[in-house]
Amino acid sequence: MTRTFVVGLDGASWRLLDPWLAAGDLPNLAALREAGSWAGTRSCLPPVTFPNWKCYSAGKDPGGLGVFWFEHVDLAEGRIDVAEGGDFRTAELWDYLNDEGQSAGVVNMPTMYPPRAIDDVVVAGGPDAVEGEYRSIDSGYTHPEGLATDLEERFDYHVHPDPLLSGNDERGAEVDAILDLLDTRFEVALTLFEERDLDFVHVTLFYLNVLQHFFWDEEPTKRAWELVDEWLGRLRELEEVNLVLMSDHGSAPTTTEFYVNEWLAEHGYQARTRTVDDYLARAGLDRENVLRVAKRFGLVDTLARVVPERVQKLVPQSDGLKRDRKLDAVDLPRTKAVASGQGPIYVNPAFDVDSVADELVADLRAVEDEQGPLFDGVYRGREVYSGPYVEEGPEVVVDMRPGVHVNDGVGGGEVTTGPDRWAAENTRHGIFVASGPDFAARGELDRVSILDLAPTVLAAHGCAVPEDMTGEVLPVLAGDPEVRRREPLPEPGEGDRRASEEVSERLQQLGYME
Numbered sequence: 001m002t003r004t005f006v007v008g009l010d011g012a013s014w015r016l017l018d019p020w021l022a023a024g025d026l027p028n029l030a031a032l033r034e035a036g037s038w039a040g041t042r043s044c045l046p047p048v049t050f051p052n053w054k055c056y057s058a059g060k061d062p063g064g065l066g067v068f069w070f071e072h073v074d075l076a077e078g079r080i081d082v083a084e085g086g087d088f089r090t091a092e093l094w095d096y097l098n099d100e101g102q103s104a105g106v107v108n109m110p111t112m113y114p115p116r117a118i119d120d121v122v123v124a125g126g127p128d129a130v131e132g133e134y135r136s137i138d139s140g141y142t143h144p145e146g147l148a149t150d151l152e153e154r155f156d157y158h159v160h161p162d163p164l165l166s167g168n169d170e171r172g173a174e175v176d177a178i179l180d181l182l183d184t185r186f187e188v189a190l191t192l193f194e195e196r197d198l199d200f201v202h203v204t205l206f207y208l209n210v211l212q213h214f215f216w217d218e219e220p221t222k223r224a225w226e227l228v229d230e231w232l233g234r235l236r237e238l239e240e241v242n243l244v245l246m247s248d249h250g251s252a253p254t255t256t257e258f259y260v261n262e263w264l265a266e267h268g269y270q271a272r273t274r275t276v277d278d279y280l281a282r283a284g285l286d287r288e289n290v291l292r293v294a295k296r297f298g299l300v301d302t303l304a305r306v307v308p309e310r311v312q313k314l315v316p317q318s319d320g321l322k323r324d325r326k327l328d329a330v331d332l333p334r335t336k337a338v339a340s341g342q343g344p345i346y347v348n349p350a351f352d353v354d355s356v357a358d359e360l361v362a363d364l365r366a367v368e369d370e371q372g373p374l375f376d377g378v379y380r381g382r383e384v385y386s387g388p389y390v391e392e393g394p395e396v397v398v399d400m401r402p403g404v405h406v407n408d409g410v411g412g413g414e415v416t417t418g419p420d421r422w423a424a425e426n427t428r429h430g431i432f433v434a435s436g437p438d439f440a441a442r443g444e445l446d447r448v449s450i451l452d453l454a455p456t457v458l459a460a461h462g463c464a465v466p467e468d469m470t471g472e473v474l475p476v477l478a479g480d481p482e483v484r485r486r487e488p489l490p491e492p493g494e495g496d497r498r499a500s501e502e503v504s505e506r507l508q509q510l511g512y513m514e
Helices: 016-021 027-033 049-058 093-099 147-156 173-195 206-217 219-236 258-265 276-282 287-297 300-306 322-327 353-365 449-461 500-510
Strands: 005-010 036-044 071-074 079-083 105-110 120-126 200-205 243-248 250-253 254-257 338-339 344-347 374-380 395-400 404-407 424-429 428-437
Touching: 005 173, 005 219, 005 449, 016 027, 016 219, 016 250, 016 428, 027 219, 027 243, 036 449, 049 093, 049 449, 079 322, 093 105, 093 200, 093 449, 105 173, 105 276, 120 147, 120 173, 147 173, 173 200, 173 206, 173 219, 200 206, 206 219, 206 250, 206 424, 219 243, 243 449, 250 428, 254 258, 258 338, 344 353, 353 374, 353 395, 395 404, 395 424, 428 449
Parallel strands: 005 200, 005 243, 105 120, 105 200, 254 404
Antiparallel strands: 036 428, 071 079, 243 428, 250 424, 338 344, 344 395, 374 395
């Protein structure tokens, strides 16, 4: 049986890569496309890390997962909680491989912290594996647990780079730390694949997209992609191995920041109250300025250790309140809707939900700037999601026009501005390449869904595809084998909620929950 090595390239986009491919700068990626099948992919809404890595591995949209963005919003209870890996209620690609007697390893996959048991190994990663504000985690991120010590001793493995990139002007040590991290990810994944003779391994390069967010197509990002291409050259030399490249979403240069909660307030959907943040912001004190000064003088760890968490949370962000603090500034009994970032909008059940949602859809479809409508689509949640958890999701979802960043800050004041921290924003259109003994050389395909990837990999391994995977097996398998179907596996047990505040701080530093 052929083994499979999947490279998850966070935020990878043909829009970014095509000029470099045309110039001959990524020869191994070009050769893989030439020898196999490739396509652009379509992510689930919203096109972000949480939930799209799990949409890939589970073959389901967020309505089948129970997670719709980086946070859970419950306006009936007046709560917003940060989402974690254990909140996803689904079996995944590797569970089905295991169930049919095949071994699997997962390295640096976002959405998998805290790690859970599979046969063989899990190394959690992405923005959700953290321990303490602004600090990386040094234990508890692997299954089996002792693997973390082995990785650190053999590879000097780190879950997060140090120093952490948090601004567009940081092009020295911060970029070098990310490149070292990407190199180690490949080395660890390949070593585990070969030493443990795994049937399947998946490795995610999460910090690749962090570079794209801050630099788009500039030199730091190109250096990273040249490193990736060198590793693809090494992986192409493996015998009897399928090589699959994919991304959770795409990316494009940021042109516009749309502050969705400010728009909701301006159009009568949201009522506000004053908070202490208003007065601190007037004095010019915000988290970005504090962090910038702390990094300059090497005081990040000291401040994180000695300043009480309740005080840290009172320091405002430049673009308004985020996460659960949004509700501190919202007069909820008089508020019809509250938004998460990058797409989901929740309607207060104290109002007529259908009527408010329909009004929102109509009003948001009319939002324009000098380039035209801000959104390629505005939908009711039930139009774009399916599965048992649709009712837990947002009532309205926007599909951002490429280059538009939907920011959920409350209290920033302006509705539309130019780009803020990010030079590039997520889009729905990612990448897919499949090359190797089990894949035919079909060349470029029409755009495919991210939900199609797990069924396709399972079929390539001769495994039955579960009936609750809503994606299709792509027409890329050599010999067009018959595809079997099967009953789904039960959901794994719920994970701990032991790091929600730490997760939110990491997301904030990277700009995901600014």
